[in-house]
Amino acid sequence: xxxxxxxxxxxxxxxxxxxxxxxxxxxxxxxxxxxxxxxxxxxxxxxxxxxxxxxxxxxxxxxxxxxxxxxxxxxxxxxxxxxxxxxxxxxxxxxxxxxxxxxxxxxxxxxxxxxxxxxxxxxxxxxxxxxxxxxxxxxxxxxxxxxxxxxxxxxxxxxxxxxxxxxxxxxxxxxxxxxxxxxxxxxxxxxxxxxxxxxxxxxxxxxxxxxxxxxxxxxxxxxxxxxxxxxxxxxxxxxxxxxxxxxxxxxxxxxxxxxxxxxxxxxxxxxxxxxxxxxxxxxxxxxxxxxxxxxxxxxxxxxxxxxxxxxxxxxxxxxxxxxxxxxxxxxxxxxxxxxxxxxxxxxxxxxxxxxxxxxxxxxxxxxxxxxxxxxxxxxxxxxxxxxxxxxxxxxxxxxxxxxxxxxxxxxxxxxxxxxxxxxxxxxxxxxxxxxxxxxxxxxxxxxxxxxxxxxxxxxxxxxxxxxxxxxxxxxxxxxxxxxxxxxxxxxxxxxx
Amino acid sequence: xxxxxxxxxxxxxxxxxxxxxxxxxxxxxxxxxxxxxxxxxxxxxxxxxxxxxxxxxxxxxxxxxxxxxxxxxxxxxxxxxxxxxxxxxxxxxxxxxxxxxxxxxxxxxx
Numbered sequence: 001x002x003x004x005x006x007x008x009x010x011x012x013x014x015x016x017x018x019x020x021x022x023x024x025x026x027x028x029x030x031x032x033x034x035x036x037x038x039x040x041x042x043x044x045x046x047x048x049x050x051x052x053x054x055x056x057x058x059x060x061x062x063x064x065x066x067x068x069x070x071x072x073x074x075x076x077x078x079x080x081x082x083x084x085x086x087x088x089x090x091x092x093x094x095x096x097x098x099x100x101x102x103x104x105x106x107x108x109x110x111x112x113x114x115x116x117x118x119x120x121x122x123x124x125x126x127x128x129x130x131x132x133x134x135x136x137x138x139x140x141x142x143x144x145x146x147x148x149x150x151x152x153x154x155x156x157x158x159x160x161x162x163x164x165x166x167x168x169x170x171x172x173x174x175x176x177x178x179x180x181x182x183x184x185x186x187x188x189x190x191x192x193x194x195x196x197x198x199x200x201x202x203x204x205x206x207x208x209x210x211x212x213x214x215x216x217x218x219x220x221x222x223x224x225x226x227x228x229x230x231x232x233x234x235x236x237x238x239x240x241x242x243x244x245x246x247x248x249x250x251x252x253x254x255x256x257x258x259x260x261x262x263x264x265x266x267x268x269x270x271x272x273x274x275x276x277x278x279x280x281x282x283x284x285x286x287x288x289x290x291x292x293x294x295x296x297x298x299x300x301x302x303x304x305x306x307x308x309x310x311x312x313x314x315x316x317x318x319x320x321x322x323x324x325x326x327x328x329x330x331x332x333x334x335x336x337x338x339x340x341x342x343x344x345x346x347x348x349x350x351x352x353x354x355x356x357x358x359x360x361x362x363x364x365x366x367x368x369x370x371x372x373x374x375x376x377x378x379x380x381x382x383x384x385x386x387x388x389x390x391x392x393x394x395x396x397x398x399x400x401x402x403x404x405x406x407x408x409x410x411x412x413x414x415x416x417x418x419x420x421x422x423x424x425x426x427x428x429x430x431x432x433x434x435x436x437x438x439x440x441x442x443x444x445x446x447x448x449x450x451x452x453x454x455x456x457x458x459x460x461x462x463x464x465x466x467x468x469x470x471x472x473x474x475x476x477x478x479x480x481x482x483x484x485x486x487x488x489x490x491x492x493x494x495x496x
Numbered sequence: 497x498x499x500x501x502x503x504x505x506x507x508x509x510x511x512x513x514x515x516x517x518x519x520x521x522x523x524x525x526x527x528x529x530x531x532x533x534x535x536x537x538x539x540x541x542x543x544x545x546x547x548x549x550x551x552x553x554x555x556x557x558x559x560x561x562x563x564x565x566x567x568x569x570x571x572x573x574x575x576x577x578x579x580x581x582x583x584x585x586x587x588x589x590x591x592x593x594x595x596x597x598x599x600x601x602x603x604x605x606x
Contacts, residue, residue, distance in 0.1 A: 029510050183603050193604030200554035207562055238605040241559040242590075243578055245605075273605060309605075423605060425511065425591070459605035467588075476582075 004429045006471045007089050007436040009443045015082045016091035023092040027138045028426050031176035038185040039284050042174035049173040050128045054111050056172045057104075060165045061112060067165055070157045071108045074098060080149040080159075085414050086142050089433035094139050097149035097159045103136055104166050137175060140166040142430050144420035145278065146371035151411050163420070164280030171279055179424035180275045187288050192237035192271035198224075201267055204240050212250060218492040220257045222249075222265070227299050229264035231256070233340075234272045234292055234316070235307025238459035245462055248308050248481025254490045255344050255483070259352050263305075269295035272312035273459065277319075278421035286323055289315060293324040302331040305338050308481055310370035310419065310458030313339055317377040341457060342379045344486060345389045348396050354491040360398040363453040365485070366445050367391055367403065368438065368465075369413035370458035384410070390457055390482055397489035402449040408441035416456075418464030428467075435468040442474070455482045501527045513594070513601050520548075520598030528596050532587070536596070540584055542570060547597040557594050557602055 033043025046052055061068040080097035082088065087095040094100065102124065109116030109125035116125030126132055145160035170176065186195040196204075205222035212220045223229065233256075239249040256263045269291040276284035296304055304327075306316045316337045321327070327336045335342060347353050367390060379385040387410045395401055408414050417434030445451040454469075456462055456479065465479035497512070498505045501524050507515040512528060514520060525544060529536045536544075546566050550558045558566070560578060568576015581589035590602050 179603075186603060194556065194602060194606065196556050197554065200556045200558075203554065204559045204562055207559075207565060211561070211565070236605055241602065241604070242606040243560050246559065246561050463605050477578075 004432070007433055009436070009440050009472060013088075013437065013440050016088065018093040019091040020093055023086075023090045023095065023142060023430065024135075024138060026142060026427065026430050028141050028422075028424060029178040030137075031178045031181040035178055035181040035185055036171070036174065036176050038188055039171070039176075039181055039281065041171045041176055041181070045174045049133075053128050053133070053169050053173050054107070056169045057108060057165070058112060060168065061108065064161070064165075066158070067161055070101070070162055071105050073155045074101060074105065074157055075155075077154060079152050079154060080157075083149045083152045084143075085146070085148070085417060085437045086144075086430060086434045089417070089436035090142075090430070092142075094135075095142055097153075097157075100139055100143055101157065101159055101162045103132070103139055104162050107132060133170070133173075133175065136166050136170060140170070141177060141422065141427065142434075144371070144415045144417065144422055144434070146415035146419055147375040148371065148412065148415065151375065160420070164278070166280075167278070168280035171281065176279070177421060179426070180279050180421040183275050184279075184284055184288065187271055187275075187291075191268055191291065193273050193275070194237040194241055196237055196240060196270065198267035201240060201265075201270055205265070208246070208250060208253070212253070216492050218257070220250075220253050220492070222253050223263065224265050225267055225299065226262075226264035229262045229299060229301055231261055231263040231303045231305050232269075232292075232296050232299060232301040233263055233265055233305050233307060234269060234312070234337075235265070235340075236272045236309040236312060236459035237270055238463065239307055240270075242459070242463060244466070244477070244480045244484055245308075245459055247484030247487055249483075251481065251483025251485070251487035251490070252307060252340055254487055254492060255340075255347065255353065258354070258490060258492060259347050264299060264301070266292075266295035266299060268298070272306055272309040272316070274312060274315045275421060277311055277315055285315065285319070289320060289324045292320075297329065303334050303338060304330065304336065305340055305343055307340050308457040308459065308483060310372040310460060314372040314376040339379050339389075341390045341393050341482065344393050344483070345380070348393065355396050355486070355489040356491050357397060357399045357489060359488045360485055361400070363398060363485070364400040364402065364449060364451045365394060365398045365453045365455055366401070366442070366451045367394055367409075367482075368416065368454055368456045368461060369409050370456060370461050371413060371415045371419055373457060374411055374413045387411075394455055394482055394485055397485040402445050402451055404441040404445050408437065414438040414441065416458075416461040416464040417468060419458075419460050423460050423464055431464060432468050432471045435464070435472070439468070439472045439474075443472075446474070452478060454479050455485060456480075457482050499524065499527060499531075511595075511601065514598045517598050517600075524598065525596045532592070539571075540593075540596070543567060543581065543584060543589065543593050544597045546570075547593055547599060551597070551599050557590060557599055560590060563589065
């Protein structure tokens with residue numbers, strides 16, 4: 001399928017010996033001026049880029065105490081070195097989190113610490129050169145900002161923050177990533193990552209109403225821009241477009257239908273994803289997210305529910321309140337915002353849904369914790385709710401469920417390999433190799449329990465797995481939406 | 497990285513997608529497919545033509561579900577599924593078929 005070797009899956013996980021520089025050539029396509037300029041970035045490398053980069057770095061560490069602490073405190077203990085899926089899958093030592101941080105840290109030391117200013121060589125401080133910039137471009141696009149390393153760092157150093165800062169600096173000097181920046185531009189222009197205009201969205205939703213009617217005989221609605229609805233559903237646009245995402249969307253609609261909740265989608269805010277987080281750009285993150293507030297006010301809704309999208313839930317749960325709040329116009333009796341899994345879970349607890357587990361008896365299911373949900377958010381009111389609630393929803397819908405090994409789930413979950421703006425064909429090698437630790441854990445439950453269905457609640461994870469599973473000799477349709485399982489199990493006729 | 501067909505050169509992006517949609521013609525589609533070692537059959541053309549018609553109306557490629565349904569209606573239910581489309585376009589129906597149809601690559605988490 002491609003000109004690289006897919007890593008082997010073994011009896012048990014093995015930490016590879018280092019192979020310096022094996023991924024040095026991996027880099028994504030560079031954004032063109034038309035992808036850069038709508039985001040407020042220079043179209044190409046600016047003339048005095050070295051000083052612009054250094055100045056931007058100074059601004060970032062002044063703005064973010066966390067970033068400065070992350071750059072100052074590393075003691076090189078080595079705890080993170082074997083925790084990154086990209087290191088485990090590639091064996092390139094620059095994919096060890098500490099080495100990735102050092103790409104930025106070395107420049108920070110040179111310009112912003114006394115020892116680095118006076119004795120750069122002694123403290124590993126480096127000048128901002130083109131060589132350094134190129135290395136940044138390569139290795140900061142081999143980080144999916146999944147934060148697994150930060151769980152194991154005794155100081156809690158968050159490589160995701162470092163990688164976001166590096167990408168922010170690169171955008172500021174005119175060297176952006178095409179994939180992420182083109183997509184953000186489409187949100188500004190059309191309202192979603194896909195560039196799906198309102199008539200096409202409406203056509204797609206009408207088609208789904210027909211499909212569900214044909215399959216169940218029930219009129220399940222997929223409303224768009226319906227004023228006065230109670231719930232605004234904000235979901236990734238991949239849910240309208242791709243497989244198996246769309247089965248999840250059908251599941252949400254069936255849940256709303258059976259619970260009797262009036263809901264709507266919005267053509268103005270037809271995207272949950274916010275790729276501006278991946279590039280560390282606060283201004284663009286605000287500009288993407290504010291559309292959701294505008295839609296909510298315009299439609300007069302009372303609750304916002306977020307569909308299956310990992311980083312969107314991080315933005316919604318952790319940032320919305322300060323980014324686009326306050327939400328004093330929403331119903332305070334519900335979480336603001338609420339995850340679709342929280343909503344479905346509550347309805348199950350209250351007996352509002354009729355679920356027939358046997359509808360999924362052809363499936364033996366395991367669950368992949370998406371990194372942003374697992375390590376940057378919560379669901380429900382109890383610690384670890386983000387692990388418990390999706391599993392509880394699954395278990396209410398299936399008879400056969402087996403978790404993967406403890407070191408690969410919950411807060412220790414392995415990234416799918418495609419997060420953080422890496423879900424693009426020009427990064428296929430790093431995506432396939434970075435999936436190795438997850439595939440390794442999957443292999444065990446496949447071998448031991450016959451697992452044939454990998455459920456997830458993130459559009460990126462779903463697309464990534466559909467693409468990489470075949471490299472590891474598993475079928476692409478093994479990956480599915482959690483609400484795809486709900487969709488199969490829910491018995492619409494009985495509660496009419 | 498331009499593509500040359502019948503002595504004429506057409507501009508494409510890094511991944512071989514046509515830069516200007518109006519440049520498209522059938523020979524160009526055949527040439528793009530040839531690069532991928534793919535010979536376009538009538539079944540391929542059914543998909544490519546549907547994509548182009550849909551794009552003309554909606555300025556976007558159809559969702560996979562919309563495509564499979566349309567192909568199923570036209571060619572029979574055994575062909576209205578993603579498995580059939582993946583057999584025709586092993587690199588993924590949305591991306592590979594869009595390329596031959598001269599449409600931009602779908603972006604986002606797809």
